[in-house]
Amino acid sequence: MSIFLSEMAGTAMLALLGCGVVANVVLNQTKGNNSGWIVIAFGWGVAVFVGVFVAAKGSGAHLNPAVTLAFAWLHKIEWSQVPVYIVGQFLGAMIGATLAWLSYYKHFGATDNAAAKLGVFCNSPAIPNTTANLATEIIGTFALVFAVLYMAAPAASLGALDALPAGLVVLGIGLSLGGPTGYAINPARDMGPRIMHALLPIPNKGNSGWSYSWIPVVGPVVGGLLAAIVFDMLQ
Template sequence: MPYLAEFVGTLLLILFGNGVVANVLLNKSKGNDSGTFMVTAGWGVGVAVGVYASGHVSGGHINPAVTIAYAINGTFAWSMVPGFILAQLAGAMAGSYLVYLTYGSQYQATEDPDAIFATFATAPEIRNTRDNFLTEMIGTAILVFGVLAIFAPGNQVGGQIGPALVGMLVFGIGMSLGGPTGYAINPARDLGPRIMHAVLSIKSKGKTDWGYAWIPIIAPIVGGIIGGVLFSMTSLGAPLS
């Protein structure tokens, strides 16, 4: 069932991604203070595993921005978009809860509310609405363009290694463009865990920062649309003969 596949794929994405953030930022964790490289690598692996797990059933979108881009390009039914997005959101919430269960003792040992929040959702290093929006929009446009290129009809490299290439793409985006906002580039990735941060009882937890939440939701959707349109306008959008 494609909806279940999207749920599982997104769950795995968040379990790996927010899991590595928890490993790096929470006190009394073996990976504490391991740095940005470890975080971006963990997210890249999470994307690859999530797409591998769901791709053969649902196409492995695990991201509302990707789902909407496929629908706009006419390669995915609009009637399935709401169900996919809800499944992705639920999977992100479930994955975030599993991270919380895994690092329960570390959450209790951590007194920094910003570190705790970072294991759930994204926040900008410098709050600037225009810049933060553009960062998320550009990153997602690149992501969607890359995904469409990797899995384009006739693209021989997009078969068995396609999910691994998407993971590498996300790793590269994180290393190159992740500094300003933490590169949500996925509305479900940010909103689902943000909801869990709001409802879970965690010592030293701070505010959920709903005032910023619209940016990692709307900007990736806009960026995904731009990436999809740009791809369809290039020769890469046509099947290889």
């Protein structure tokens, strides 16, 4: 139960602050409207820092099915624990996205752009191309999980999933690799809020981008497992 609650709480904080910074930038009549990609990238970096800090003691702060599957592949956790981690992550992402929606409730109503509203919750590609978009998510998640595995290694000076380095890695990925797809790099972070976009009573919200939704799930899973395989080869 500690693992489940910690993953849910940590991922909820991640999604609240991450979806919240996007809402602040893209929705109309906010204090941060049009403040740009740098603000979004920094906001998501801080979101990961806070989420990891919250969940580290109780679960190791995976906050991401790609990380959980990589840890299971490397026998750092039991496979029987994987569903507990992942369900907590998805529920947490859904809770966090809902809280971000409540925080910006009036601004959703003041915004006509359906794509901007969807972007608060989940990702969509700048240039739609299945192969290129999938490759971007695989590469970005590989970078994330590969770095996290070294942070979690017993000999690493940073310690297990230390909060600040994890946030800085996500900040770097956002600034360097986030342009093509918005760097989901986390199936729960994308799919959980996407489900809430479909369910919540958001005015003139348009569709929830289901035709694209499998890419931020499959890409991160593949990228995370590839990172685990390469990490294991280098040990």
